[in-house]
Amino acid sequence: MPIEILMPALSPTMEEGTLSKWLIAEGDVVRSGDIMAEIETDKATMEVEAVEEGTVAKLLVAAGSEGVKVNAPIAILLEEDEDASALEGYTPGGSASTPAAPQQKTPHPEEASSFETPPAAAPQDEDVSKGRAPSGDRIKASPLAKRLAAEAGLDLASISGSGPNGRIIKADIEAAKAGGAAKPAPQAAAPQSAAPVTSTEVGAVRSGGADYLAKLGVEAGTYDLVPLNGIQKVVAKRLADSNNNVPDFPLTIDCEIDELLKMRKELNAQAPEGVKVSVNDMLIRASALALKHVPEANASYTPDGVAMHKHADVAVAVAIDSGLITPIVREAENKGLSTISSEMKDLASRARDRKLKPQEYQGGTFSISNLGMMGIKEFGSIINEPHGMILSVGAGGPRPVVKDGALAVATVMTVTLTCDHRVVDGALGAKWLQHFKRYVETPITMML
């Protein structure tokens, strides 16, 4: 029996992904553990390992295909004792069945498992929806959208709907046909809507980046429109939602870090080869301990109640080429500095390569954003829901301070805690900051 390789789910919520790269070719022999392909979701790129052995008979999905549904067959392996003839029965009527269309149409697993239907049949008519009837996840689409998709040869399964409850509407088909055209593409519609419409004129299209800017007075042609990547879309949506929904406020405090820097130096001097604790690692630990000390600040707002977290899962903002990602040091309150340090190093480097697993950046209870290394003195951040607080860390540097009534110089670092007032009020946030400051200024307490 030939073996089907299915599109894996990289996270519980993943519904589809991009098959960015094949690392095997038809005819290759794969062994369990071989890396077969790279798959990209909205947040990360992951490698797919082979679990079975065999010869690659067919790659059903072309590299670069977007919107490949989870559990859709992406390749077929032949077992050792099989040859290509074993495949013949599986593609009845499939004249050679070149994998030209598969990125458009991926049959449902239950259909495909019987191998009665060709793995790649382009939708021929509007009855395409009937073919899906047995599956529970009916694709919601307007009649017009179905007809337009059929005419354009588009598979509804590959299109995400923007109507109520994800219903696919005409606009979605048109967007899919445009195929993420990178150019501003001010087609017939743009000039029409840029000019003021008269009362007798209907049908002006009111969407699109070019129109959007034209209305705000920026002329088309004076800029390049770079399409948003998955991360940018997610970040834009989540931060805008947070900015709109979370009643936040900032609390700022100065911390003297001479002791902390001194201890870091001592630690690193004695640390085994390869371990180098950073200030940020120490701040992660200080934050986690402060959260343990003030557990009511380690909380998330939900409409049904406040979630009091049992562990301090500290998310750390990491800038990457295509945006921002926040890998998480789980249960940081139970981890020593060297563990935190090596974990952070690993997470940050894999984040930059977009190799994080979803569970490594989803969730968390608290976040830290540090722009100190860029010389920013102090700043505030947008809360990364569901976190109740985010700590923005500025640059530490020598500043004048008053000590015992006399002017002195200390290394001072300003931090700003942004709190979700629904779970953390001013007094609570201040209490947490006092504990944080104590750990930072008396770092030996961090070691206890």
Place this chain on the structure above:
Amino acid sequence: MSETSFDVIVIGSGPGGYVTAIRASQLGFKTAIVEKEDLGGVCLNWGCIPTKALLRSAEVYHNMQHAADYGLSASPQFDLKAIVKRSRNIAGQLSGGIKHLMKKNKVTVIGGFATLKSGKQAPTVVVEGKDYIAKHVILASGARARQIPQAGLEADGKFIWTAREAMVPDTMPKKLLVIGSGAIGMEFASFYDAFGSDVTVVEMVDRILPAEDEEISKMARKAFEKRGVTIKTETQASVKTHGSGVTATLTTKGKSATEEFDRVILAIGIVGNTEDMGLEELGVKIDRSHITVDEYSFTGVKGLYAIGDVTTPPWLAHKASHEGIICIEKIAGGNPHPLDANAIPGCTYCHPQVASVGHTEAQAKEAGYEVRVGRFPFIGNGKAIALGEPEGLIKTVFDAKTGELLGAHMIGAEVTELIQGYTVAQKLETTEHELMETVFPHPTLSEMMHEAVLDAYDRTIHF
């Protein structure tokens, strides 16, 4: 000390403003609304609603005059004062209703004229010297009748009326000139004609109701002329008042003639209420009295949005309401689709009624569609004949390629209540197929909507 700080302040309480305020409150925003006159704006107080009350009087009167057609007898007379009073009472009742709705939805009502000045998150709203701040300010200040003083087209409150004066007439003019044949002009022409005025309508372009499908315009003209209304198209008017009336100079294709009228109604469009509010100083873009906004009603000035008549056309109450809802849902972080101008129905409550949505046949062709057009006349419909309303037409325009319903156009009895069926169909993106399979009840006028679809595909049954 009353509240001065809100999440959302809406300026203007017409159907754009008050609906937006209610939706804002539903979404959890602390909301205030500013109104300089009566709650409900022009629509409730001086537009849609009071004119519908007047036109209902005209309709009943018309039916009484034709009582014999139904085997009845009546000797109808009318009392203009009582007709106007009924209209005013209805406006008053509804304005009171808005007050109740504001209270129920915890929307703070601020009385007075609002001006804007630069603020932090959004412009600061100043009403009667007092500053009010909000995170989001939504301007729904509406519009008013356009006037052209250079041509004498300026209301004087006595002989020359705008809609506002025309809906509270002190006398039934013997000879009435209506300038402009859009919805407002034709509704007043209809009302005054019903009560015996000798009405002349002048229109600059070559047909009345120029926004409608040409076929519908033509039928409307015929119906009006049959009832004795004089219609002069491709005609410009200028007027001069004197002691006892108005002398109008009507110029048709270069030929001028003068004519005497008792009253003149100006229905030559509207201008947005954008003056004296500090908008220019804030950098709000205004194009010929209307504010320029993006598809989510954002003005480009931080925290400031504009909806309804003060922005781009169509200038209709339901467009304003819907635009406001989209605007506030977007502000609340929702993901609404922008309003599709093609999906906004338009209704004119003259006799016969006119209603339409989407592309006219000509517009569809101009937009490059290959069209299939269906028609069904009232004379083929049992209910229309039984009602004694056998004149009218329903017309559909489909995209021949995809079966998309591009537009629908109607003239005849009760069509303003019918058009929503096609609007729903358009919103749900049905094709001709679903419409054909829909069961329409018999006997109703709505059966014509079914037949007009069937006809577009050469399958009509009853004609």
